[in-house]
Amino acid sequence: MKKLIGIGAGLMLAASLITGCSGNSSQTEVTTAIAKSGRDLSSMVWQGTVEAMSTIDIMPETSGKVTAIIASEGQHVNKGDVIFQVDDTNAALSLQQAQAGYDAAQAAFGIAKKASEQNTNVAPAEIEYTDAKNNFARMQALYAANAISQVDFENARSRMDSAEAKLQAARNGQDGNYDSAKAQLDSAKAALDIAQKKYDDCAVTSPITGMITKINVETGQTVSPQDTGATVMDDSGEKVEIQVADTDIGQLAKGMPMDISLQSAGKTCRGSISEISAVCDSKTGMYTVKILLDADDSLHDTGLMADVRASVNEPSASVYIPSKCIFTDDDGDYVYVVSGEQAVKTPVTKGRKKNAYMEITQGLTQDNEVILQSSHSLEDGMKVRVLTVK
Template identity: 30%
Template structure:
């Protein structure tokens, strides 16, 4: 802006000065005088060119955890303050555990009772019953074996006429009865050993398992009275104090990981197919620095938001010095296309007249020539020239708004305004 004002003043001064001189000079002398326009230029060369879209965003954390207790109660002890750094596993606060300890004791007593009942029945009375049944079977077996032996001996005596038929028949009847008693006792023993004993064991074991589960649940409730950090980070918000009541539905605090930050923003369908994971992103967080940070796209949504029809994009940010904070505003420049070697000039170098784009090229005699150009990629700072310029051309980058085709220019690259004024005065 200062340069533009200076050029206007310099031109006006030159015209007035020439008019004053003309009072004592002929028309021929006036025709020899020319007015030069102060400009800045640069030589055309090949350089990389990036086209990008600019969007606004906020810095957020890759890991931000809401700390919600799993049990309700009164906060007995608070170990952290807002902004404190914590490690995963650190105890953040404790809830009064009086009731939880009583529940653990009751559950422990129930387990011990179930175990004692199992030991008494499976290892005690049931085993005794089985031993008694086995003794009965053994007794019937001996009785049966004795009668069977006696029957065999009596049948042998009967063959030689030393025993009667009635004696044989009576013994056979006794053997059959003993056999029935033996088989009945064996079946009873097998029944108790197989189904009754196993069913009793299963029932008693189920009682133990249930008691163990109740104890584990009570122990977990006791453990839950100590609320621990799930991630490394800082305490981002703190909603409790010692003596306050917390519940399993309320957020006690938030933990934010400050090492892994990101920016999340949205782009239209015209942009989404021009980028991919790994595409470069320049992020400026003015609260930290005006210099952009280089990042890359890490995540791209495959579907547009149903209400906005925009696609969400995320880019990761490194935070080695810890200056970045979640919630800070960020300006994001998302690169959509890149060319490595092309002719690029400052954006304001190109002027437009009735749809025609042109620049001013300065020749070796410091004469400015209006030159029509065609353009390609552009961003907030630079624009690509696809035709109309050649490598080595000298193009006007400042002062072109005051030029006409054929004007003489005074190239002031690297000089101050005072130096330029002195030089023009000497020339006049």
């Protein structure tokens, strides 16, 4: 009797185990994530320093003694304005000499050009050759009729050949005079340009429009092209450069608005991305991103540390989910939303990526529970059991 009871209990336990296993196998275990508003995601913050658009060190193009300081530190200058003057005495004399040489070469070229146009040297030779040629033709006819001797005939030929040679020499000489005069004029012009540049270089000018931040020379000081005479900062705007990791660069794009906070000054402003480096630094894996501050927000706080964030202006229907939740088939992108105990296949429209998250512009609302991982392949309407919510 005890043996029968034992067998019955064993059968009941086996049935219970079978039933339990059958119940678990009917549900797929899943891990889910909650769709969040873009504002709920922790925004990435990058740090940089407010800088001028550009800063240029100005070095004189010539050596010499500084005779005058024209501008002053803190002064706004336009491109081409003189900052300081280097002694131009010798340069002025060289310029006068070069100008005289150019004037003489120009006069000589004018004479050669006029002679070429009027055919001054060639015209008499052409007349002489034409006369000799016509005379030879007559003598040739008379010689054929035995009316003149062979000596007279050969003399006529000789005069014609001589006249032709003179004509060719006159043409060559006239062309040569013109070409020589033109070459001398070009050389004199080049010498004049060089002398003019050396004279102009004595006035050291600003290559950009901006503010002079430093003048490093004094009157009477001798300078050379190796010396930094002054520094000019482009004050038309400000920029911030940040270094962005290769894992985060995908969320940034040229023209994207950015929020900039200058905590030490208690100020905030806006800007936009103007440039993203095409390749990352091979050593750091970072991309350089340049942000231009909006003109109306130009704070003139060059040198201050800046906290930079991508501007968040999410529409109410825009939510974010982990990128791993999204699947794709021939019909497009979709996710599985947990509804009750079922996985519901739901089409979605993707927006922009933010770190490991993807924006969903259509198909989901905030607080939707989306399947992130599952123990089995998912199908629409499949029963699921949520193990973990992330």
